Amino acid sequence: MLHLLAKALGWICYNYLQMATSSPQYDVIIVGAGPGGSACAGFLARAGVSTLLLDRARFPRAKACGEYTSPASAAIIARLGATEAVVAAGMQLHRGMTVVAPSGQRFTIDYTEAGDTAAASYATDRASLDDALARHAATLGADFHDGVRVEDLLRDAAGHVCGVCSPQLGEVRARWVVGADGAKSTIARLLGVTRPPPLRRLGLAAHYCGIAMGDVGEMHLAGGDYCALNPLAGGIVNVSPVLDVNPANVAAAGGLTAFFEATLRRFPGVVAQMQHASRVSAVRGVGPMSSAVSRTADPGWMLLGDAAGFYDPFTGAGVHGALRGAELVAEILIPALAANDDPARTARHYRQVRRREFAAKRQADQLVQMFVQHPAAMNYIAPRLAARPAVRARLAALIGDLIDPRAVLNPRFFWQLLRP
Ligand SMILES: Cc1cc2nc3c(=O)[nH]c(=O)nc-3n(C[C@H](O)[C@H](O)[C@H](O)COP(=O)(O)OP(=O)(O)OC[C@H]3O[C@@H](n4cnc5c(N)ncnc54)[C@H](O)[C@@H]3O)c2cc1C
Numbered sequence: 096m097l098h099l100l101a102k103a104l105g106w107i108c109y110n111y112l113q114m115a116t117s118s119p120q121y122d123v124i125i126v127g128a129g130p131g132g133s134a135c136a137g138f139l140a141r142a143g144v145s146t147l148l149l150d151r152a153r154f155p156r157a158k159a160c161g162e163y164t165s166p167a168s169a170a171i172i173a174r175l176g177a178t179e180a181v182v183a184a185g186m187q188l189h190r191g192m193t194v195v196a197p198s199g200q201r202f203t204i205d206y207t208e209a210g211d212t213a214a215a216s217y218a219t220d221r222a223s224l225d226d227a228l229a230r231h232a233a234t235l236g237a238d239f240h241d242g243v244r245v246e247d248l249l250r251d252a253a254g255h256v257c258g259v260c261s262p263q264l265g266e267v268r269a270r271w272v273v274g275a276d277g278a279k280s281t282i283a284r285l286l287g288v289t290r291p292p293p294l295r296r297l298g299l300a301a302h303y304c305g306i307a308m309g310d311v312g313e314m315h316l317a318g319g320d321y322c323a324l325n326p327l328a329g330g331i332v333n334v335s336p337v338l339d340v341n342p343a344n345v346a347a348a349g350g351l352t353a354f355f356e357a358t359l360r361r362f363p364g365v366v367a368q369m370q371h372a373s374r375v376s377a378v379r380g381v382g383p384m385s386s387a388v389s390r391t392a393d394p395g396w397m398l399l400g401d402a403a404g405f406y407d408p409f410t411g412a413g414v415h416g417a418l419r420g421a422e423l424v425a426e427i428l429i430p431a432l433a434a435n436d437d438p439a440r441t442a443r444h445y446r447q448v449r450r451r452e453f454a455a456k457r458q459a460d461q462l463v464q465m466f467v468q469h470p471a472a473m474n475y476i477a478p479r480l481a482a483r484p485a486v487r488a489r490l491a492a493l494i495g496d497l498i499d500p501r502a503v504l505n506p507r508f509f510w511q512l513l514r515p
Contacts (some may be wrong), residue, residue: 100227104479111215111300112286115170118505119257119258119266119268119269119270120147120149120258120266120267120269121145121146121238121269121270122139122144122145122146122269122270122271122428122432122433123144123145123147123266123269123270123271123272123273123428124146124147124258124259124267124269124271124272124273125139125146125148125149125237125272125273125275125280126149126156126245126259126272126273126275126276126281127148127149127150127274127275127276127277127280127400128148128149128150128152128178128225128228128229128232128239128241128275129158129222129225129277129400129401129417130146130224130225130228130387130400130417130418130421131275131276131399131400131401131402131416131418131420131421132273132275132276132399132400132416132419132421133147133148133225133228133229133231133232133421134172134175134177134228134232134417134418134422135273135275135399135420135421135422135424135425136148136169136229136232136235136237136239137175137177137228137231137232137235137237138175138234138421138422138425138429139174139425139428139429140210140232140235140237141235141236141422142425142429143236144428144429144432145238146232146236146238146257146342146479147237147238147240147267147269148229148232148233148237148238148239148240149240149241149245149259149261149264149427150229150239150240150241150242150243151242151243151244151245152241152242153241153242154225154226154229154241155222155223155226155277156222156225156226157221157222157379158221158222158225158280158302158379159298159300159379159380159381159485160221160300160333160334160335160408160413160414161218161298161300161333161335161408162218162219162220162221162224162325162327162333162335163189163192163216163218163312163323163325163333163408164216164217164218164219164224164242164292164390164414164415165216165410165412165414165415165494165495165496166206166215166216166368166411166495166496167415167419167495167496167497168216168414168415168418168496168498169215169216169217171415171418171419171421171422172418174422175228175231176231176235177227177228177231180227180228180230180231181219181224181227181228182263183227184219184220184223184224184226184227185219185220185223185327185328185329186217186218186219186328187215187217187218187219187310187313187326187327187328188215188217188310189206189215189216189218189310189325189326190205190206190207190215190310190311191203191204191205191207191216191311191491192204192216192312192313192314192494193311193312193313194313194314194316194477194480195312195313195315195316195364196316196470196473196474196477197316197318197470197473197474198474198477199363199364200477200478200481201477201481202448202477202480202481202486202487203311203487204364204490204491204494205296205311205491206491206495206497208484208487208488208491209253212478214496216312216356216447216469218312218325218326218327218333219327219328220302220327220328220331220333223422226277228243229241230288230406240264241311242263242496243261243263243264244261244263245259245260245261245276245281245282245286246260246261246262246281247259247260248260248282248285248396249266249268251395255393255394255395255438256393256395256396257269257270257272257395258272258274258322259272269281270391270395270432271395271396271397271428271432271438272395272396272397272401272437273396273398273399273424274286274396274397274398274402275398275400275402275421276402276419277400277401277402277403278292278381278384278385278386278401278405278513279386280386280388280398280401280402282396282398282402283386283388283398283402283403286390286393286396288389288398289387290387290388290389291296291385291387292383292385292386292387293385293387293406294383294384294385294406294407294464295336295342295382295383295385296339296382296383296384296385296407297337297338297339297340297342297345297380297381297382297383297384298335298336298337298380298381298382298384298408299335299336299337299351299355299358299378299379299380300333300334300335300378300379300380301333301334301335301353301355301374301377301378301379302327302332302333302334302374302375303331303332303334303369303373303374303375304330304331304332304372304373304375305369305371305372305373305400306324306326306332306334306368306369306371306372307368308324308326308332308368309326310326312322312324312325313364313368315362315364315365316470316473317361317362317470318361318470319339319362319467319468319469319470320336320338320339320358320361321336321337321338321409321467322335322336322337322358322359322362322365322378323336323337324365324368326365330477331375332372334359334365334369334372336355336358336359336362337384337407337408337409337435338358339468340382342382345380351378351380352378355378355380384405384407384408384479385405385406385407385434386401386404386405387404388402388403388404388453390433390446391403391404391445391446391449392441392442392443392445392446392449393439393442393508394438394439394441394442395438396442397424397428397442397445399417399421399423399424400416400417400420400421401413401416401417403449404483406457406460406461406464406492407460407464409430409460409463409464409467410456410459410460410463410493410494412456412460415496416453416456419452420449420453423445423448423449423452424445425444426448427441427444428441438482455499455500455501455504456496456500457501458500458504459493459500459504460503462503469471475513476512476513478511479512479513479514483511483512485511486508486511486512489503489508489511490503
């Protein structure tokens with residue numbers, strides 16, 4: 096009898112342990128605390144969704160970036176209730192962006208011309224911006240752990256993703272895993288959805304002092320490449336060239352810093368601006384900067400931000416895309432979790448919404464790239480844009496994410512832009 100009782104007790108304990116170790120500890124685990132991951136964690140936690148936010152870096156952490164954020168991003172940050180935190184992180188308002196064509200012709204894209212007089216972009220040192228957003232998510236109730244590298248995914252008996260593995264936390268289970276871990280996403284690689292990057296450009300960035308600039312950023316173009324100068328708070332300017340380059344050239348130039356400095360000399364307008372400049376940060380780089388995936392969601396997982404695909408930062412698509420992607424994930428997951436919806440339906444819904452949201456902007460970005468990469472084409476449109484305020488205003492609204500990109504993807508706009 097005693098023997099039978101012990102056996103029954105053992106069986107109950109075994110099943111209890113099985114249940115305890117396989118039931119989800121969180122509704123959602125987000126891998127990566129860049130702007131996308133942190134904003135998503137904030138939106139979810141505020142709605143009462145139990146959320147774990149993980150990043151392999153120790154925060155605050157630097158990130159190679161031009162640090163320009165389009166006007167529409169400010170509205171998302173406001174919806175997240177994080178404006179105060181971002182302002183405290185040191186936000187520099189920009190009225191617009193001056194583009195300097197390879198010919199030297201300049202035109203200024205002014206967001207106040209875009210029809211919204213309150214519109215302004217801003218630039219914030221990414222170490223401070225990302226730290227502010229991650230801390231904000233934690234104040235809204237997300238569990239934030241930095242210094243945690245996710246190395247593997249857990250799967251249930253049906254093969255669906257149901258958690259993550261890291262050397263620091265071991266196995267952690269959740270109903271959904273969101274990969275917000277950047278252009279070289281580990282999550283996308285583990286899921287087998289990584290595709291070759293659409294552009295093989297190298298992006299570099301460093302901070303300088305001693306460059307006199309007002310409230311307008313500058314974008315200098317030369318030979319198919321470009322270099323952005325973005326004023327940050329405290330008299331610092333972010334200098335970030337983006338170029339088509341074979342990584343072997345970097346080594347041949349004597350390393351990243353020497354290559355960066357040689358690259359800047361290719362942009363006459365940048366050289367003129369930097370006569371009294373001195374570098375105050377390390378040079379950071381990412382190459383290739385772009386990323387692509389074959390799928391953005393399936394039962395148990397979703398990707399957002401650069402992890403879901405990134406093209407090029409010329410139109411400020413990066414941070415805005417990550418923030419908007421975060422908002423979409425939250426808008427879909429919050430009701431789906433509450434209603435215990437079929438995960439296959441939820442994943443399908445996210446894929447469709449993402450396509451609707453980002454496909455037109457991607458086409459517009461590809462079009463802008465055609466002009467950026469062909470100096471003769473840019474030299475042709477630069478004087479026209481300088482002389483045509485209505486066309487410039489449209490472009491400002493596009494770059495600022497203030498209009499539906501389809502408003503410029505039509506023959507009428509092209510005629511207004513290209514006519515002699
Ligand atoms: C040179 C350069 C200039 C740019 N300029 C601009 C610009 O001016 N404006 C703009 O809008 N965009 C710009 N971008 C693009 C912009 O930086 C990205 O689009 C943006 O950072 C994407 O945000 P995210 O949240 O998706 O990912 P990220 O900001 O890349 O964050 C991903 C996070 O995931 C973490 N992580 C990665 N792997 C793991 C793992 N295995 N486990 C745990 N954590 C992990 C990383 O530590 C990181 O913190 C630029 C990019 C480059 C390279």
